[in-house]
Amino acid sequence: MSSTVATPAAEPRTNYLNVDYGWKSWVFSTDHKRIAVMYLITIAFMILVGGSFAILVRLELATPAGDMLQSETYNKIFTMHGVVMVFFFLIPGVPAVLGNFLVPIMIGAKDLAFPKVNLLSYYIFLVGILLTLLAAAMGGIDTGWTFYTPYSSTYSNGQVALAAVAVFITGFSSILTGLNFVVTIHKMRAPGMTWFRLPLFIWAHYATSLIILLSTPVVAITIVLVALERLFHVGVFDPTYGGDPVLFQHMFWFYSHPAVYIMILPAMGVISELISAFSKKRVFGYPVVAFSSLAIAVIGFFVWGHHMFVTGQSTYAGVVFSVITMLVAVPSAIKVFNWVSTMYKGDIWMTTPMCFAIAFIGLFTVGGLTGIFLGTMGLDIHMHDTYFVVAHFHYVMVGGMVTAFWGGLHFWWPKMFGRMYPENMGRVSAAIIFIGFNMTFFPQFILGYMGMPRRYHFYPEEWQVLNVLSTAGATLLGLGYLLPMVYLPWSLKFGKVAGKNPWAAKGLEWETDSPPTTFNFDKVPVVTEEAYAYPEGARHQPEAKVV
Amino acid sequence: MSSVDATGLAHHFEDLEQQREAATLGMWAFLVTEIMFFGGLFGAYVVYRTMYPQAWDNASNQLDVLLGAVNTTVLIVSSLTMALAVRCAAKGNNRQVAGFTFLTLLLGFVFLGVKVIEYKHKWDHHLMPGPNFQLDGVVGGHEQIFFALYFAMTGMHAFHMIIGAGLMLWVILKALRNDYTPQNHTHVEMIGLYWHFVDIVWIFLFPLLYLLGKHGHAIGAVVTGGH
16 A cells, blocks of 8 residues: 655644634534544443443342332333443444544545535434433333333333434434445545455445445334324234234344344454454455455344244244354354454554454354354243343443444544553553453353343342342443543543554554544555555564553 | 535545446435335235235225326326436536426425325324224224325325425526536436435335225125125
8 A cells, every 4th residue: 555645743734633623613524534523422421321321220230129219210221221322322333433434544535425414414313312311301211222012102101202203313323324334435445445455344334334224214114103103003013903013023123133233243343453453464364254244234134033032923933033043143253263363373462452352252252152042942932031131132232342342442542533542551441341341241141041031120139149240340340431431531632642553554544644634645545455464474563562 | 624616526526427426326325225114114014914904905995096096197297307307407408407397396296285185085084093093983993004004104205205395496496506517417316316216116105005905805896795
């Protein structure tokens, strides 16, 4: 890849952050990098909101009796935890922040294909958040994040219609982001940036965007029907009129299972970048990893029935869904094997992002393998709606997506803001998160296997030890998450100035300034080599590794 | 910051060709999401039609085929005027673009007007789904689900038409400002695609809602010797 920019090191150059000041230059900005930063701030706020609901859940579960919250309140708390975390953090987290910032830069473009649409998607997201918080303030919702009918349509006491509108609106934000990525990746690549020279981060975002485009509209219309049912009692999901509540589940999971891949695929893209950069090696089996993202996107559309083994779905349908569920594990496993093979004989540099990446591989593997348990029909009858399920999806979502989000944020932080974060603090927080996470969620596998159902706020006394362990772990985990929220902003002012390429990593984003200029490159880069073109046996600079 | 130069080229594209290709792909991708959006409704329609074929026939026969057919014709003609508007834009004839787009807009309003008459009719006959729904003196039959889907599908369609009408106004405004050139008329092309898509949705809705029931009813009438 040609080096395009010659910078006098001393002069602070104009970049996307200092090119313009004042609030108007931010709130009306169509620069993908500024929009990414606005998303980052918004999402950080939502982590705190969703996290505080999680704290309440874990505090309540520290004792067997339901003594802190009433049942109704507890229902609302875990619902809000789910709604906020799923729709306002897990789904937009990596694509809207890291993807927004990096997709154009990594392919050598000046911006996303539709910059105004990008800004619009941010404001739609914001409106979705405000309506959700309004619904919470006006009494909350108690249906669980899944909005199952007829509970959500007939029996719920909460603000279901308002929350439904909020989720509906938020869906369009994600559709617009996905649309932008697809078009950008197809049409805006720099000369020489062929499909098989794209970083795997881009492949992952491409696959994610396809899922967003095909699945999100379905949940949107489903939610419209729920709202109609709720407001006008039209009967579509109401058994008294012959409506079928299970149809809601089919339509809901047709989106919401692929949505799991919307959450995890971009995270996998991040991990590919981190593993390669800190092992100083090309990702092992690059084309296979690229296609495994697409395979997950395609197969992921045909597994939704594994959420419904106990709903009276036909046994034959159940068997088919069970088998396809096993199949979707294959491309995920391919990724894990290829990451590990990438590290083999590489020069591994244990920076904070690498610590997160390795944590991801372990946690995601546990989450993925327990998914196989749940995809097995017979076992799922026993474990359905228990804490085993809760632990499983937290291993994938929190252990996977959130860990990768932190890893990616640390990795590209110097690129985004031009400053290094404090490395040792980073490593400490990665360690705390890893230990805290396992302490929180591993006991829940055992609890679930013993039969503790999810969504109850009291339980038999013999389960208290494991629950207290989980609550203690959650406290540690919360601390681990708070640390970067303190030292990352701190580093904006006090961090060491990062050069263009503090990791000596490959990729177009490391050839431009840190932070980049508004149009990313002074002149359009020309790509002449494949992604991750590290020479055979490349080693990190010894002085770099001291940090 | 998203600046556009005199030829209509935005800053982040290399040339007009790239810009047009990006817009076209974006529009098609958007229409794919629209297909999935309506697809959810069509899916629900198929499920319930299979579950309650008799109720589906009964309910379908409450619809006015004549008005439905008139609206179908109106929409097809509006697609023609839209296509002509795009063709005129490609030739750079902005006056004709404005004219044909105005015709399209008018036809859109005719469609919506007919739809209002139909909705009013359903309202008067207690065919609005909900606690007051009543058909042939029966309260709360399965026919209600048909009407719930009828209103959801045609309502969503009408909503798209209203958005389309707003877009038409935009096209007229740009045409009156002589914005379209043979080199750059992507804007009206994209809006044309959207309008055709909305038409095509109706082309599916009309037979599914108005005609299939008629057909089933006729066969049912022969088999059972009258209803």
